[in-house]
Every structure is written in C-alpha cells, then in structure tokens.
Amino acid sequence: xxxxxxxxxxxxxxxxxxxxxxxxxxxxxxxxxxxxxxxIMGPSGCGKTTLLNIIGGLDSPTDGQVIIDGINIARMxxxxxxxxxxxxxxxxxxxxxxxxxxxxxENVQIPMIFTGRLPNAEIKKRAIELLHLVGLEHRLHHxxxxxxxxxxxxxxxxxxxxxxPSIILxxxxxxxxxxxxxxxxxxxxxxxxxxxxxxxxxxxxDPAIAQVSERILYMIDGRIISEPPRLTINPSSNILADERxxxxxxxxxxxxxxIKSLERRKTKLSQESYAEAKIGYEKQxxxxxxxxxxxxxxxx
Amino acid sequence: MSNILTVRKMFRTVRFxxxxxxxxxxRRKFRSALTIxxxxxxxxxxxxxxxxxxxxxxxVETTLNEMLGAGIVISSSSYGIDIPEYVQYFVSQVPGxxxxxxxxxxxxxxxxxxxxxxxxxxxxASEVYQVTLEDGRGLVLGxxxxxxxxxxxxxxxxxxxxxxxxxxTQTGGVGKIFKVVGIMRPFIGFGQFMNIGVFITLDAAQxxxxxxxxxxxxxxxxxDSSQGEQVEATLKQMFPSASIIxxxxxxxxxxxxxxxxxxxxxxxxxxxxxxxxxxxxxxVMMSVHExxxxxxxxxxxxxERWHVLFIFLSExxxxxxxxxxxxxxxxxxxxxxxxWFVKILGLNITxxxxxxxxxxxxxxxxxxxxxxxxxxxxxxKAANVRPMEALRYE
Numbered sequence: 001x002x003x004x005x006x007x008x009x010x011x012x013x014x015x016x017x018x019x020x021x022x023x024x025x026x027x028x029x030x031x032x033x034x035x036x037x038x039x040i041m042g043p044s045g046c047g048k049t050t051l052l053n054i055i056g057g058l059d060s061p062t063d064g065q066v067i068i069d070g071i072n073i074a075r076m077x078x079x080x081x082x083x084x085x086x087x088x089x090x091x092x093x094x095x096x097x098x099x100x101x102x103x104x105x106e107n108v109q110i111p112m113i114f115t116g117r118l119p120n121a122e123i124k125k126r127a128i129e130l131l132h133l134v135g136l137e138h139r140l141h142h143x144x145x146x147x148x149x150x151x152x153x154x155x156x157x158x159x160x161x162x163x164x165p166s167i168i169l170x171x172x173x174x175x176x177x178x179x180x181x182x183x184x185x186x187x188x189x190x191x192x193x194x195x196x197x198x199x200x201x202x203x204x205x206d207p208a209i210a211q212v213s214e215r216i217l218y219m220i221d222g223r224i225i226s227e228p229p230r231l232t233i234n235p236s237s238n239i240l241a242d243e244r245x246x247x248x249x250x251x252x253x254x255x256x257x258x259i260k261s262l263e264r265r266k267t268k269l270s271q272e273s274y275a276e277a278k279i280g281y282e283k284q285x286x287x288x289x290x291x292x293x294x295x296x297x298x299x300x
Numbered sequence: 301m302s303n304i305l306t307v308r309k310m311f312r313t314v315r316f317x318x319x320x321x322x323x324x325x326x327r328r329k330f331r332s333a334l335t336i337x338x339x340x341x342x343x344x345x346x347x348x349x350x351x352x353x354x355x356x357x358x359x360v361e362t363t364l365n366e367m368l369g370a371g372i373v374i375s376s377s378s379y380g381i382d383i384p385e386y387v388q389y390f391v392s393q394v395p396g397x398x399x400x401x402x403x404x405x406x407x408x409x410x411x412x413x414x415x416x417x418x419x420x421x422x423x424x425a426s427e428v429y430q431v432t433l434e435d436g437r438g439l440v441l442g443x444x445x446x447x448x449x450x451x452x453x454x455x456x457x458x459x460x461x462x463x464x465x466x467x468x469t470q471t472g473g474v475g476k477i478f479k480v481v482g483i484m485r486p487f488i489g490f491g492q493f494m495n496i497g498v499f500i501t502l503d504a505a506q507x508x509x510x511x512x513x514x515x516x517x518x519x520x521x522x523x524d525s526s527q528g529e530q531v532e533a534t535l536k537q538m539f540p541s542a543s544i545i546x547x548x549x550x551x552x553x554x555x556x557x558x559x560x561x562x563x564x565x566x567x568x569x570x571x572x573x574x575x576x577x578x579x580x581x582x583x584v585m586m587s588v589h590e591x592x593x594x595x596x597x598x599x600x601x602x603x604e605r606w607h608v609l610f611i612f613l614s615e616x617x618x619x620x621x622x623x624x625x626x627x628x629x630x631x632x633x634x635x636x637x638x639x640w641f642v643k644i645l646g647l648n649i650t651x652x653x654x655x656x657x658x659x660x661x662x663x664x665x666x667x668x669x670x671x672x673x674x675x676x677x678x679x680x681k682a683a684n685v686r687p688m689e690a691l692r693y694e
Contacts, residue, residue, distance in 0.1 A: 058600055058688050079604055086602020093691065097597035101323035111601045113316045116309030159601065 002070035004199045005032040010064035024050040026222040037193045039210045040203045042219035048203045056089045056169045057081040090160030092170035096152040098144040104155045105140045111162040130158035150181035170202045245295040321615040335583040336623045342573030343627025347663040348634030349565040355654050357558045371522040375543045381511040396527035402515035404505035408467045417498040419505020436461035436482035444504045447478040450486035450497030577674035584678040596690025609683035616675020624667025628660045
C-alpha cells in the first residue's frame with residue numbers, strides 16, 4: 001500500500017499582481033505514513049495553511065507532485081479535486097464552518113449526500129453513529145447557534161469522518177475554543193486516530209496537540225526545517241542555523257503570548273488545569289531559551 | 301449502474317438544496333417576503349391582464365358572430381352609397397348564396413353628434429343583426445320616419461320612445477325629423493367600437509341621403525360557411541372593382557387587433573415581472589455574499605460546482621414558485637378589481653371573467669422561468685467561488 005501523502009518538491013507562488021510575487025512554499029518534500037499523527041507548527045505566514053490546502057486538494061501547487069493514496073493530484077481539474085476531497089479527505093477548520101441553517105445531524109450528512117452512494121436511511125444512520133462517536137448523541141437536532149464552540153467543532157469532526165476518508169486535515173482546530181475544550185478536542189482527534197487509524201495532519205499553535213503528535217513539522221518561510229531530521233543537517237551550515245534560530249525566536253514569541261493569555265484566563269480555568277498548563281509552558285520556555293542561547297554560541 | 305448512481309446523486313442534492321432553500325427563506329422572513337411580493341405583483345399583473353385579454357377576445361368573437369350574420373360583405377371601393385340596388389339580384393343568383401341583404405350605412409349628425417346610421421329592410425334585419433328591444437317596437441316596412449336607437453345613444457340624446465330626433469348630413473345642416481319607435485339594448489364590444497346603434501328602414505335611408513336605387517353594401521349569408529372562398533371568387537369575377545370582405549377576413553383583422561392589444565398589455569405586465577426578477581437576483585446575490593464561507597466549506601467537503609449552483613438556484617426557484625402561486629390567485633382577483641373599477645368609471649363595457657388553465661399554467665411557467673434566469677447569475681458566481689479564498693474570508 002502506498003503512503004497516503006507524498007509531496008515532491010512542491011512549490012507554491014502567489015501572484016498578487018503588479019509584479020508582486022509571494023513564495024508561500026519553496027520546495028516541500030514530505031512523506032507521511034498511514035495512521036501517522038502529525039502537527040505542523042510555525043509562525044503565521046510561514047505557509048502551513050497553504051501546505052494543508054495543497055495536501056487537501058483545495059489548492060494546486062505551482063510546481064511539484066502531490067501524491068494522495070498513490071494518485072498525483074497536482075495537475076487535477078476542479079471536478080476531479082472535488083471528488084478527491086469528498087472521498088479521501090476530511091477537513092476540520094478553526095471556525096467550525098457548519099451550515100447554520102442545518103441541524104448537527106444534517107451537517108454531518110452533507111459529504112454523504114454529495115457522494116450519493118448510500119441510500120437516505122443509511123446516510124442518516126451513519127450520521128447518528130458518527131455523532132455518537134464524538135459524544136453528541138444529545139445534540140442531533142440542534143442548530144450550530146444552539147451549541148457551544150466545542151460542540152460545534154465535534155460536529156465538524158464527525159462531518160470530516162463521514163465518508164471514511166484516509167486523511168484528516170485540521171487547520172487550528174483548537175484555535176477558537178477555550179483551553180479546556182481544546183484539550184477535549186485534541187483527545188478526541190487523537191483517540192479517533194488511534195481507533196480508526198486515519199492519518200491526521202494538524203496545523204496548530206497549540207502545544208497540547210504538539211504533545212500528542214508523533215511528529216512535529218516546523219515550518220518557516222515556506223520550508224520545513226525539521227524535515228529531514230535534524231541530525232542530517234550540516235551543523236556548520238550558517239543558513240540553516242539562522243533559520244533554526246528564527247524559528248526558535250518565533251516560537252518564543254508565541255510561547256510568551258500563550259502564557260499571557262493563560263494568565264488572562266486564569267479565573268475561568270480550574271485550579272488543576274491552570275497549574276498543569278503553567279508548568280508545561282514554563283518547561284517549554286526554559287528549553288527554548290536554552291536552545292536559543294546555544295544557537296548564538298554555536299555561531300560565535 | 302453508474303447512471304443509477306448519478307440519478308440518485310442528483311436526487312439527493314436536489315432534496316438537500318430545497319431543504320437549505322426553505323430554511324434560508326424562512327430565516328430571512330422579511331427579505332424573502334419582499335422578494336416574493338415582487339414576483340407576486342409581476343405574475344398577478346400578467347395573469348390578470350391575460351385573463352382580461354382572453355375575456356375580451358371571447359366577448360368580441362361572440363358579439364361578432366351575433367352581429368355578423370353575413371358571411372360576405374360587398375361594398376363599393378369608394379365606401380359611398382353607389383352600388384345599384386339591382387346588383388343584389390345577380391348576387392342572389394350566385395350558387396352558395398342563401399340570402400343577400402342590401403344596406404345603407406353612412407354618417408349622420410343628430411344634435412351635432414356623429415353616428416353611423418344603418419338603413420335596412422326591417423323584415424331581413426334579424427338575419428344579420430341580433431337586436432333585442434328594451435322598449436317600444438321594431439321598424440315596419442314602408443315606415444319612412446321611424447328610428448330605433450340603442451339605449452346608450454338614447455340616453456345621450458335624452459330621448460325616449462315617441463320622442464323625435466333630427467338627422468342632418470352635416471353639423472348645423474337642415475335636417476329631417478325621425479320618430480323614435482323603439483329602444484334596443486346596445487351592441488356590446490365590437491358593435492360599440494363601430495358605433496352602430498341607429499337603425500332606419502332602407503327606403504328612409506335612400507330617401508334621406510337622396511340615393512334612390514343605390515346601396516352602400518350587400519350583406520351575404522351563405523348556405524354553407526365552407527363555401528365562402530368559392531362564393532368570394534365568383535363575386536370577385538363578377539364585380540372586379542368592388543371591395544369584398546369575408547367574415548374570416550374581418551375575424552382575422554379583429555384577431556390581429558386583439559393580439560396587438562394583448563401584446564401591449566403583456567409588455568406592460570412583463571416590466572413589473574422584470575422588477576420582480578431584479579428582486580430575486582438581489583436576494584440571491586446577498587445570500588451568496590453572506591454565505592461565502594459556507595460555500596467554501598461545501599466545496600471543501602467535496603461539493604462540486606453544480607452542487608453549489610443548485611443550492612442557490614433552488615432558493616430562487618422556491619421564491620418564484622411561491623410568488624407564482626400567489627400571483628395566479630391575486631391575478632384572478634385582480635380581474636374582479638378591474639371589472640369593479642370599470643363599473644365605477646361608468647364605462648359600459650362588461651368583461652367576462654374566464655378562468656383559463658392555460659393562462660394560469662403560463663403564469664407559473666413565467667414565474668419559474670424568471671426565477672431561473674434571475675437566480676442563475678448569482679448562483680453561477682457562488683458555484684465559481686474558490687474555496688480557499690472563501691474560507692479565508694472573515
């Protein structure tokens with residue numbers, strides 16, 4: 001069986017008009033194994049969302065190959081890409097993106113309606129099963145406006161699973177919920193990954209997701225810098241050392257922001273989860289500062 | 301197998317699209333109601349005006365059939381009173397001619413108002429004109445100073461039975477006195493347009509216009525209406541310089557007039573329908589704009605262009621369907637309103653209300669066509685939204 005995701009020298013350049021070009025991806029080589037749980041991290045604007053969109057067939061690369069389940073989708077037309085998305089990919093978004101007019105049950109049915117393979121009764125039955133799976137059996141006939149952010153995101157996860165895709169792509173799935181709910185969602189995705197065996201690729205700023213990931217890809221300026229593994233990087237290469245430091249500094253800024261946000265929300269959280277998060281952050285902070293220190297020393 | 305799958309897929313999407321459309325319409329109640337109102341106004345205008353036109357055509361055709369008992373009318377090409385009366389004898393000998401009636405029609409002034417007077421043999425008058433008396437009696441052969449008026453003209457002139465009126469050939473000219481012996485129900489529809497409503501005997505007319513032995517037209521009744529063309533051809537050979545008009549020709553002329561009138565009315569109605577169409581376009585456009593993220597999501601989970609197109613098109617279709625149904629209902633009520641309005645204005649026109657399933661069907665088709673056309677452009681825009689850009693939208 002082929003690997004579910006294989007990217008070869010993928011380049012994406014946006015032409016903003018007026019001769020302004022932005023290189024969003026500058027040559028990505030990446031192989032993801034079946035059932036892997038991967039986080040993509042990096043500062044905003046580094047190209048992580050673009051990468052996710054290209055893997056999911058929402059966008060086409062300027063150059064290179066994107067091989068999903070052994071099929072190169074890089075040069076596919078709109079209709080074919082829609083079919084790939086429908087059958088192989090499940091999307092989870094930061095803003096949930098449920099249809100506000102439809103109930104949870106109806107929202108989960110959408111991908112199956114588009115596929116049209118199952119009879120109506122089966123579609124409904126499967127949608128109910130999926131909502132059970134994400135723990136929303138009591139919310140079947142609620143509209144998105146009647147549900148909390150966490151519940152909406154769980155509906156979105158159920159929807160992503162509807163057509164039994166081989167790959168789940170999530171773009172900051174915890175970015176729009178509070179930390180506690182975030183933990184629950186992370187545990188849900190991870191649990192589904194373990195029981196159903198789907199390959200999960202998650203773009204995130206959330207250390208909670210990073211913690212449960214089997215592999216973390218750090219991206220900076222359109223490149224993946226921890227792929228291939230760090231050991232093979234020539235330690236004497238100044239360019240890479242620079243990039244690594246940039247990445248570390250970006251992560252530091254993000255971590256400091258996260259700590260500030262945690263302090264702000266201190267009263268809303270339970271004592272335990274606040275303490276747990278705080279200790280986690282402090283450990284990370286210490287490690288980061290040390291790494292940054294080292295990178296400067298190496299240069300000298 | 302793949303065909304069955306495609307059909308099933310289509311069916312699913314159609315059902316799903318209409319569910320979404322229904323919810324979208326009920327969610328924005330006020331906006332949807334206004335849009336639907338636009339279509340209702342347009343369709344009810346179309347339906348009421350077409351029903352009105354249909355009723356009028358029916359009316360004109362039946363009165364024409366009543367009035368034009370004559371299959372063929374021979375007149376002189378100059379439309380004066382200059383056909384020798386003996387011509388009638390030759391006409392009556394033409395095979396296929398059942399009866400031929402000479403008449404004089406010309407303009408007279410009564411109290412300085414112009415009217416068309418018809419001079420006809422009272423015995424034969426009933427063969428071609430269906431006269432219903434309201435008061436008094438009909439003309440009698442040999443009566444030289446009697447006149448039958450229709451009730452509208454009588455009331456215009458302010459005369460009753462046994463009163464007298466003065467005929468003259470020009471305004472202010474010296475006249476001749478006629479006694480009103482009968483008042484008849486006015487011809488409706490066509491007769492009214494032609495202003496026929498003053499009858500005297502043929503002899504009296506010839507005498508009054510000083511045209512002894514001459515008539516202006518000969519009305520011909522056929523033994524069999526299918527022989528019209530043959531008789532017409534024979535008459536043309538016999539009287540090459542005369543103007544020969546058949547009933548079919550008159551009918552087709554009238555039909556042409558009616559068609560033109562209907563066309564004008566429909567044109568007016570379609571303007572309001574067009575405004576309704578703009579309303580639909582605007583509503584769907586706004587819906588597309590508000591739901592951009594949703595479109596992006598639908599595409600992300602595997603929706604193709606036609607899925608998205610249909611979801612928005614069905615909103616336009618549902619609006620126009622509701623508008624069409626209510627438009628048909630209000631359109632029929634509109635005919636009552638027009639009838640009432642005509643009565644208030646004191647016009648002596650009765651328009652029958654004939655409910656025609658064809659017109660209602662046409663109204664529905666017009667509504668759905670307008671919905672499809674108006675909804676297509678915004679739906680097409682929705683279908684072409686690029687998912688990535690729509691999802692980035694905030």
